[in-house]
Amino acid sequence: MGKGIPLNDQDRIPWLCKLHDILLRDVASGQCVVLACSALKKMYRDILLRGKEGAAWKCDESGKEEEPAEVRLLVVHLSGSFEVISGRLLKRKGHFMPPELLQSQFETLEPPAAPENFIQISVEKNLSEIIATIMETLEAK
Template structure:
């Protein structure tokens, strides 16, 4: 991405599997965790929940099968224009603004039966944090 080349599934899948392993380790230690990443596709979110086993079925494991992690996905939703303006103000970030279109082209917003909330990035940062905290603590 730093070179202006969008990542593809082949680039992302090993990284997502590694993130799943980290989340699994935190769960086994009875630790809560917050992970920030752009899980743009449903398949990517399935990998975070179920690890490499999601690659066979493209679906998370059944809740009773002991392999699926309980993850609340937070979809930070905003218009392309708003996000582009914010990207233009960033300095020293690995993702150049020119890749924004590829991110939106790849995006598959979460939907049922995924465990998610959608939060508008037009809100202030404190409002966004409060909305996420309410969702976490109401589970």
């Protein structure tokens, strides 16, 4: 992306699988986890939840399958118009993603939909409103 070339599924999937493994490890150890990433497609969010093969089964040392820790995922979809987000990108200095790639991000985007567990929040809200909405949702679950 830093070279102005958009990522494709082949670029993203190994990274998403690593994030899935980190989520599994941390959830299994009893931690609550916040992961910030651009899981633009439903398939990417499914990988975060279930792993590459759609199942998160692991084998213990004896080779016996063991049930994975449950990964519950709340997707926070920060939505905004191309114009608003483009304007913000143009103000950023020294970021790895050039503003020229924004169109490819919008073209790749598959906004979350039922039955995914998600909330949608406008990026036009201020930061404290966004945080409050997220916290209220988490407390209600």
